[in-house]
Amino acid sequence: MADQTRQKTVVIADYDYGDVDVERAIIEGAGLRLSAAHCKTEDDVIAAARDADAIIAQYATVGAKAIDALTRCEVIARYGTGTDIVDVDAATRRGILVTNVPNDWCENEVANHAMTLLLGAARKLCQYDQATRAGRWQWQTGEPIHRISDRTLGLLSFGAIAQAVCRRAAGFSLRVIASDPYMPAADITDRGAVPVSLEELLDQSDYLAIQAPLTKETHHLIGEPELRRMKPTAILVNTARGPIVSDQALYQALSEGWIAGAGLDDIEEEPAKVHDWTPANPLFGLDNVIITPHAAYYSEEAIHTVRDFAASEVVRVLTGQPALSPVNAAQVANTRGAANPRLGTGPPVW
Numbered sequence: 001m002a003d004q005t006r007q008k009t010v011v012i013a014d015y016d017y018g019d020v021d022v023e024r025a026i027i028e029g030a031g032l033r034l035s036a037a038h039c040k041t042e043d044d045v046i047a048a049a050r051d052a053d054a055i056i057a058q059y060a061t062v063g064a065k066a067i068d069a070l071t072r073c074e075v076i077a078r079y080g081t082g083t084d085i086v087d088v089d090a091a092t093r094r095g096i097l098v099t100n101v102p103n104d105w106c107e108n109e110v111a112n113h114a115m116t117l118l119l120g121a122a123r124k125l126c127q128y129d130q131a132t133r134a135g136r137w138q139w140q141t142g143e144p145i146h147r148i149s150d151r152t153l154g155l156l157s158f159g160a161i162a163q164a165v166c167r168r169a170a171g172f173s174l175r176v177i178a179s180d181p182y183m184p185a186a187d188i189t190d191r192g193a194v195p196v197s198l199e200e201l202l203d204q205s206d207y208l209a210i211q212a213p214l215t216k217e218t219h220h221l222i223g224e225p226e227l228r229r230m231k232p233t234a235i236l237v238n239t240a241r242g243p244i245v246s247d248q249a250l251y252q253a254l255s256e257g258w259i260a261g262a263g264l265d266d267i268e269e270e271p272a273k274v275h276d277w278t279p280a281n282p283l284f285g286l287d288n289v290i291i292t293p294h295a296a297y298y299s300e301e302a303i304h305t306v307r308d309f310a311a312s313e314v315v316r317v318l319t320g321q322p323a324l325s326p327v328n329a330a331q332v333a334n335t336r337g338a339a340n341p342r343l344g345t346g347p348p349v350w
């Protein structure tokens with residue numbers, strides 16, 4: 001029989017926030033115990049969290065091996081929206097709920113960052129900044145710059161963030177087109193963009209903003225043939241995931257003038273996942289590309305929201321309340337053979 005007096009334990013498998021004060025206030029405030037680790041591997045997760053009642057993870061992989069080793073875990077919460085670091089099927093088989101944070105925690109930050117990269121590249125901010133620091137006070141150091149209004153912004157995907165970009169684009173008098181094979185054309189039209197095929201998107205975009213999820217289908221979706229058919233004046237912005245674009249093809253496109261510029265919030269090797277990363281990628285040698293360190297989601301407020309939500313989610317589950325953002329609630333309910341009020345009522349968010 002379960003020991004009702006046992007204090008339940010939450011293990012934070014990994015975090016890069018400097019401290020866990022936000023989580024501690026919520027978790028210990030609910031009478032639970034907190035322990036925090038810096039797991040890099042599944043073996044680290046097993047060592048740190050084998051007997052945990054709940055796990056919160058940022059980047060650490062919580063795969064089938066780790067999940068099968070857990071003795072009493074009820075919930076695995078992801079700091080963020082994507083749950084690709086968790087083997088959700090393995091968790092479901094073990095009757096463990098997986099939760100995420102609904103994507104509005106950083107939607108505005110990412111949309112602002114996409115527009116910032118677009119405008120920065122189009123207005124040649126980095127070139128001007130470098131020139132003025134070198135003593136060249138001449139508008140010509142940015143030549144050529146084209147008028148932004150009335151140009152075409154192409155959105156690869158028309159999900160939540162792309163729609164937020166679309167709303168911002170109206171303020172710059174941009175015509176917006178979007179390619180999203182999983183969204184009905186009428187929904188795209190209703191929200192202010194013209195639905196197009198991928199080929200039309202590549203042909204017509206003056207600015208191409210990539211905001212699709214990284215899937216088998218979108219991996220290297222933008223490679224040599226796609227970049228070759230874009231306008232030579234086009235600017236590519238990627239605030240999604242690096243591997244959607246082939247960096248080798250992009251380097252060739254930017255250095256040989258197939259397209260004019262790029263603004264990237266991630267590169268193909270995804271440095272955040274690489275130990276002892278150095279900027280050896282040839283893209284860093286080009287002055288017509290702006291690169292930021294997968295920072296589009298970041299604001300103090302967004303980070304606070306994601307930490308607060310993930311910690312509150314495990315508290316809800318461990319204290320018998322429904323989760324607000326369960327990913328596998330229906331599947332876990334089936335696995336357990338009965339509806340469980342702790343699993344929440346929201347739709348699965350994949």
Ligand SMILES: NC(=O)c1ccc[n+]([C@@H]2O[C@H](COP(=O)([O-])OP(=O)(O)OC[C@H]3O[C@@H](n4cnc5c(N)ncnc54)[C@H](O)[C@@H]3O)[C@@H](O)[C@H]2O)c1
Nearest residue numbers: 103157158159160161179180182211212213239240296297
């Ligand atoms: N750089 C960052 O800091 C940051 C932060 C948050 C999200 N992201 C990235 O942005 C992506 C989108 O986020 P969101 O909140 O808008 O997601 P969302 O779930 O609201 O929308 C995703 C959209 O992509 C569409 N899609 C799927 N496959 C596609 C394809 N092959 N071609 C075109 N469209 C396709 C879907 O139909 C959906 O409409 C995330 O998957 C993530 O990779 C990046």
